[in-house]
Amino acid sequence: MTTLEKAKLWLTDSFDQETKNTVQNWIDTGSDELEDSFYKELEFGTGGMRGIMGVGTNRLNKYTLGQATQGLANYLHSQFPGEEMKVAIAYDVRHNSKEFGKMCADVLTANGIKVLLFKQHRPTPELSFTVRDKKCNAGIVLTASHNPPEYNGYKVYWNDGAQIVPPQDGAIIKEVHSVKFDEIKFNGNDDLIEWIGEEQDQVYIDACMKNSLYQDIGRDNLNIVFTSIHGTTYTTVPQALEKAGFKKVVLVREQMxxxxxxxxxxxxxPEEPAALEMALDLARITNGDIVIGTDPDGDRLGIAVRNLEGELQLLNGNQCNTILTYYILDQWQKAGRITGKEFIGSTIVTSDIFYDIAKKFGVDCKVGLTGFKWIGKMIRDFEGKEKFVCGGEESFGFMTGDFVRDKDSCGSILLACEIAAVCKAQGKTMYQYMIEIYEDLGMYYEGLVNVVKKGRTGAAEINQMMSDFRNNPVKELAGSKVIEIKDFQEQTSLNLADNQKSVMDDIPKSNVLSYYTEDGTKVCIRPSGTEPKIKFYVSVKDTVISEDDFEKKLIEAEDKIQRIKADLKL
Incomplete structure (x- = not known):
């Protein structure tokens, strides 16, 4: 079906007059908006379905979300025939999120499914927790995470509290695509809606404390600056910090x-230093020890701590997760909780230091594709056989325990503040604790390059770039020879020493390439599943002998990453 033919379907009586007027105007004027809005359907990527709000099949709107929810309702009826079903729904602060949340609730209740609907904005991890806590069959959250304001999104969670993954996502998507727009049931039944709010916050916060806190040391002496960056965590994080006994918490009021x-x-x-600038300014005035900010739906967190010069410095996602993971496993080991049947979770684009941490403490490190839904799948696959301890990925996401099956800023913030408090009580900083870990295991340092390519032509350019890197691979990076290429789309690993390929079928197919060099450098290349960009994850490795040695090694690592970018022509 051509783009024009797809657009003309939106001129029928299944659509409201405003939508029909917009489409007709695009057709009459030959607007470029017609092509971008209808050339494809929104797809489920690493973070669910995400896109620009507006009219069309390639946009987030009442009809694309209604179609997705009707498809989900149909799938739920096929999986739980004759059962009374419940679905929890949460939404973030984005434009239309609250309205979209109620509309999704209406579609579900029109299909005879009970809905637990949050009265106001709530973080994504609280939705994940609620699905399990309330024994729901599924969950939905309306969010576009950290995307620009014109975006919104739709994530689906299954009854274990984790996002849907293959083959389940494919089965749901098949149901969604089979739904015609005139088959969507928009006339809901409010009698089937249960409104939830503050009482559920307390249950969630208590679970965060239980799973994230180990030592009650120095909590009343840590100077914390926190910002929700206008997002959902204003509802949970300040309460959680207070309840955990952190007395000195300063909020960036304008951003709450x-x-x-x-x-x-x-x-x-929070991956961008500029997003935390107001919090950093406030911390400089208030002598803050740690600065923390969260993204709009409250699953990611950014952390800044005092470096060796006493200046506040933003840690990258791998550094944060290294500190949190090492500390947790150290506490587990000291408490005699490690039996050899525990594991931590990571992803193929995350630092390889997590293999080293796992080895040190005698646990397994399981690695999946990009996105926390794959860590959620690990927990499900090994439930009852191996104990999940914690997991993280480079994009500023972490989870403590399995009570939430998605990255969770609230539990991670409590843990980070405990570590900072313990360090301060010992006369050092969290940054120095990180250096001690590098002295023990070796230093890994990462850089991320995002190349943005918008629209249909941009998608074609990204495909061509992946094809070029796949068919004409780089032979050397920063003077170090490439010795292995992993192609996760082909599920093969090519050893360049003997030109032999081996099969990698333990991880599902994905359009990702990884280069490995003789000196331990790793470069992963993947198109984003949620934004119009291609991402290059660069990781270099070195040894650190002492704190005095660290700054020099850091400068060398940063220089090396720049040389690697040049070799990749970025």
Missing amino acids: IPSGNFPTVESPN
Whole structure:
């Protein structure tokens, strides 16, 4: 079906007059919007279905979300025939999120499914927790994570509290694609809606404390600066810190106001130093020991701590997760909780230091594709056989325990603040604790390059770039010879020493390439599943002898990453 033919379907009586007027105007004027809005259907990527809000099959709107929810309802009826079903729904601060949440609830209740609907914005991890806590059959959260304000999104969780993965996601998507727009049941039944809110926050916060805290040392002497960056965690994190006994918490008041415009930042992404600038400024005035910010749906967190010069410095995602993972396993080991049947979770684009941490403490490190849904799948696959301890990925996400089956900033913040408090009580900083870990295991340092390619032509350019890196691989990176290429789409590993290929069928197919060099450098290349960009994850390795040696090694690592970028022509 051509783009124009797909667009004309939106001129029928299944659509409201405003939608029909917009489509007709695009057709009459030959607008480029028609092509971008209808050339494809939104797909489920690493973080669910995410896109720009507006009219069309390639946009987030009442009809694409209604179609997805009707398809989910149909699938639920096929999986739980004759049962009374429940679905929990949460939404973040983005434009239309609350309205979209109620609309999804209406579609489900119109299909005879009970809905637990949050009264106001709530973080994504609280939704994941609630699905399990309330024994729901599924969950939905309306969020576009850290994307720009014009975006929104839709994530689906199954009854274990984790996001859907293959083959289940494929089965649901098949149901979604089979739904015609005139088959969507929009006339809901409010009698089937149970409104939830503050009482559920307390249950969730208690679970975060139980799974994230180990030592009650120095909590009343740690200076914390926190910002929700206009997102959902204003509802949970300040309460959690207070309840855990952290007495000195300063909030960035201007950014604790929920807003889909994110008025004080260019991007509400805690991976970006600029997103935490107001918090950093406040910490400089208030002598903050640690600065923490979360993204709009409250699953990612950014952390800044005092470096060796006493200046506040933003840690990258791998550094944060290294500190948190090492500390947790150290506490488990000291408590005699490690039996050899425990594991931590990571992803193929995350630092390889997690293999080293796992080996040190005698646990397994399981690695999956990008996205926390794969760590959730690990927990499900090994439930009752191996104990999940914690997991993280480079994109500023971490989870403590399995009570939440997605990255969780609240539990991670409690843990990070405990570590910072313990370090301060010992006369050192969290940054120095990180250096001690590198002295023990070796230093890994990472850089990320995002190449943005928008629209249909951009998607074609990204495909061509992946094809070029696949068919004409780089032979050397920063002077070190490439010795292995892993192609996760072909599920093969090519050893360049003997030109032999081996099969990698333990991880599902995905359009990702990884290069490995003789000196331990790793470069992963993958198109984003949620944004119009291709990502290059660069990791280099070195040894650190002492704290005095660290800054020199850091400068060398940063220089090496720049040389690698040049070799990749980025």
